[in-house]
Amino acid sequence: MSDTREQLLEVAERLTQTKGFNGFSYLDLAEEVGIKNSSIHYHFKAKVDLAIALVERTHDDLLTAMADLDKSNITPEKRIKSLISYFQGYIKEEKYCLCGMMAAELQTVGPKVKKRLVAYFADLQAWLEKQFKALGHKDAKVRALQFVSALEGSLLLARLENKPSVVGQALGNLIK
Template sequence: MSDMKTAILDAAEKRIQAGGFGGFSFREIAEDVGIKSSSVHYHFPTKEDLAAEVVRRWADRTSGNIDREFAKDPNAKRVWAKALRGTAFSKAHMCPCTILGASSQDLPKAVAAEVKRFFKMCQDKMVAQGMSADDASEFLSTIIGALVVANALRDSAEYDRATATFRVEEKTAA
């Protein structure tokens, strides 16, 4: 992927995290990156194409991070809670899929499909890591809800309060 395409995706990701699908324009992305709007269109013909690629990239990156962490720690709930904690404590405070998921009924089809793919990937991985389908659904709802509440209250510590029981380190037998 070209450096310019990556810069455009990075700028769009930040804008989506702050304002959802309606929270950015190609003109704003171009200004963020320091290029002309037509250059954004060169890489991504439509806003839908750009937003779908942001979500796809986020999902793929999250999937890889979860796989790497799960290889080190077999406690799936702890791995997932810690992974999304990084988002809660990041500058953006939100996962773009969470922001877009709340409005997925109003998104263009390609973007909504990528958001759905992200959440389905999360549930499928959780089940593959040993959770029942019901437990995976409940747990995913808990950690995503914790992100939303922490963001709404503008207090990242809310995420820690909501997920503390999942993030507790296993005690080693002495």
């Protein structure tokens, strides 16, 4: 298995999270990985294919993280708090959520990416709904929507104001 492809994804992920998918080029990517920019086309024929791979990778990551939390023997409340930490980690590296970023750039990434973004947020919301149900909340579905909204918005503000604590403050009332 090609290590280069993996490296390209890692660097592209970081660049998307920091500068946006329209904020870097194949040349930026190539220089960081140490190959020629034309060689990237071997791994990702067009830039949109890179975008698709990035969203799928991020989605898979999230599914794995959520499945791990499901397996672990802790309360739903602690599961949710762990998920918050998962996202909060972005802030100290001045990153934003990759799927949130692409959702902002929605009109430029094409329908295939859009479809996968919808799936990403649907899965995130579904998992949260399950946790809220386990906590006995009648409004689990709406609460999950409120949570995802507040999460994405607070990640934006936290990075802007350089205050990771903003994320916890914005989500605090939804957990208990």
